Each structure stands twice: as C-alpha cells, then as structure tokens.
Amino acid sequence: MNTMSMNRQNAVPVVKPLVVEGLSKSYGAVQVLSNLNLRVDPGEIICIVGPSGAGKTTLLRCLSGLLAPTAGGVRVGTETISAPVSEIGIVFQDYRGSLLPWMRSAENVAFPLQGKGVPKAERMERARSSLESVGLPQVAERYPWQLSGGMQQRVAIARALAYDAHILLMDEPFGSLDAQTRFDLEDLVLSLRKRLEISIVVVTHDIDEAVYLADRVVVLSGHPATVIDTVEIDLGAERDQIATKADPRFAEYRSRILSQIRRPVK
Numbered sequence: 001m002n003t004m005s006m007n008r009q010n011a012v013p014v015v016k017p018l019v020v021e022g023l024s025k026s027y028g029a030v031q032v033l034s035n036l037n038l039r040v041d042p043g044e045i046i047c048i049v050g051p052s053g054a055g056k057t058t059l060l061r062c063l064s065g066l067l068a069p070t071a072g073g074v075r076v077g078t079e080t081i082s083a084p085v086s087e088i089g090i091v092f093q094d095y096r097g098s099l100l101p102w103m104r105s106a107e108n109v110a111f112p113l114q115g116k117g118v119p120k121a122e123r124m125e126r127a128r129s130s131l132e133s134v135g136l137p138q139v140a141e142r143y144p145w146q147l148s149g150g151m152q153q154r155v156a157i158a159r160a161l162a163y164d165a166h167i168l169l170m171d172e173p174f175g176s177l178d179a180q181t182r183f184d185l186e187d188l189v190l191s192l193r194k195r196l197e198i199s200i201v202v203v204t205h206d207i208d209e210a211v212y213l214a215d216r217v218v219v220l221s222g223h224p225a226t227v228i229d230t231v232e233i234d235l236g237a238e239r240d241q242i243a244t245k246a247d248p249r250f251a252e253y254r255s256r257i258l259s260q261i262r263r264p265v266k
C-alpha cells in the first residue's frame with residue numbers, strides 16, 4: 001500500500017456524493033446551461049461529452065466552485081460549493097501553463113498546500129507520496145521542463161490529489177497528448193479510482209475515451225444545453241485498452257453517443 005492511501009485511511013473517511021441540482025448558467029443575456037441535474041457517487045467515474053460550445057467547461061467550472069451558477073447549485077454532501085474547496089481537485093488540459101517552471105516537481109505539487117497552512121515537512125511528504133501514486137516518485141527533484149508532456153500531466157494530477165481531494169475534475173486532460181501517452185493516463189485514472197476510491201468527472205471530446213473510462217457518460221447538447229442522454233456503461237470495473245475496446249458493447253455505446261452528439265442542435 002502506498003503512503004498516500006495510508007494517509008487517506010488514517011483520515012476521517014470521506015464518502016460524500018457530488019450533487020448538481022437545477023443548475024443553470026448564463027453569461028450576460030446568453031444562457032449556456034439549463035436546469036442540469038447530476039449526481040456523482042463516491043468512487044464513480046462520469047464523463048461529460050457534447051458538441052463544441054455546448055457548455056462542458058462551464059459545467060466543470062461550476063462544479064469546482066470557480067464559477068457561480070445563475071440558478072440551482074452544486075453540493076458535496078450537504079455543503080454547498082460556492083468557491084474552490086480542498087475536497088475537489090482540478091486538472092486542466094494545459095499542463096504547460098498550470099505547472100510553475102521555476103519550481104521542481106515536488107515543490108509544484110506541494111505549492112497549494114502552503115496556503116492551507118500545512119507545515120513544510122508534511123507538505124513535501126505529501127507531495128512525494130502523491131507523486132508516487134501517479135507513478136512518478138523519481139521526478140520529485142526535476143523541473144517541469146525536464147519532463148515529457150505525459151509526465152507533466154501526471155504531476156498536475158498529483159498536485160490535484162495532494163491535499164485531501166476525493167473528487168477529481170478533469171477538463172480535456174489528455175487532449176494535447178499523443179495516443180499512447182493518452183492510453184497510459186486513462187489507465188492511471190482507472191487505477192487512481194480503484195486505489196483511492198475517489199470520484200472523477202472528465203470532460204472529453206473523445207468518445208472512445210469517455211466510454212473506456214466511464215461508469216456513466218452524460219451527453220450535453222442544445223442552446224441552452226441540457227442533459228440529452230445518460231448512458232450507463234456496463235463494461236465492468238476492470239478495463240483493458242485492447243479487450244474492452246474490442247467488446248461489441250463498446251461499439252454500441254460509441255455509436256449511440258456519437259449519434260446524439262451529431263444530431264442537429266435545436
């Protein structure tokens with residue numbers, strides 16, 4: 001068992017769902033999201049897909065507390081989310097812009113803990129165990145620019161998990177990576193869920209990625225966007241890049257979601 005899971009076991013167990021109730025969001029006079037309802041239970045992976053401009057990033061920002069809904073709300077358990085909280089970690093597509101180039105990897109991971117008043121020795125210990133949990137214990141002393149894109153995104157995931165996040169929100173996290181690195185990181189997401197029992201919400205344009213990762217795929221579409229379909233992915237918890245994608249049900253889920261996304265938007 002790694003140090004991170006030991007830390008989590010020592011902590012008070014956190015088993016709170018992320019709940020979205022009647023969420024609407026407008027930018028000025030333009031309504032982007034209308035009356036969304038969604039629940040992510042502990043340990044679940046939900047993928048959000050939809051046409052470009054549907055409002056996926058807007059929804060993720062509302063979930064994280066970075067953006068205030070116009071109506072309705074987001075809660076973790078009974079706590080209403082109105083600003084970023086330590087229980088929710090966020091990973092963006094642009095890992096180059098999110099890691100600080102003048103800090104070593106462990107310092108990057110530990111950096112947000114500074115603002116939480118965590119003492120330095122504990123910060124560095126948490127950073128090291130978090131890097132270990134994403135398979136990168138050896139890069140603690142290296143700067144981001146000395147790492148590949150995939151490694152930098154792993155460091156960004158380690159940073160999102162380093163405090164006590166039990167919900168991970170990811171916005172197109174692997175969109176800028178090559179196919180093989182992307183597959184490795186998808187498998188990392190599945191293994192983090194299994195080892196740490198965290199809930200994960202992934203916004204992605206890649207339908208194969210959504211079906212491969214998710215317990216449920218939520219399809220957003222329309223102006224304003226609503227949930228037009230929720231697809232339960234019954235492919236078991238253990239997934240494999242080759243066997244799972246060769247399963248005939250994988251192709252069925254893929255076509256169902258693709259046809260929803262390509263449907264003319266009303």
Ligand SMILES: Nc1ncnc2c1ncn2[C@@H]1O[C@H](COP(=O)(O)OP(=O)(O)OP(=O)(O)O)[C@@H](O)[C@H]1O
Nearest residue numbers: 027028032050051052053054055056057058059205
């Ligand atoms: N800060 C903002 N101010 C005004 N309009 C915005 C703002 N952010 C996003 N929008 C608009 O809201 C709509 C939804 O944008 P959003 O980025 O959430 O969609 P998306 O589904 O994530 O798009 P993509 O798949 O292309 O990344 C778009 O029409 C966008 O132009």
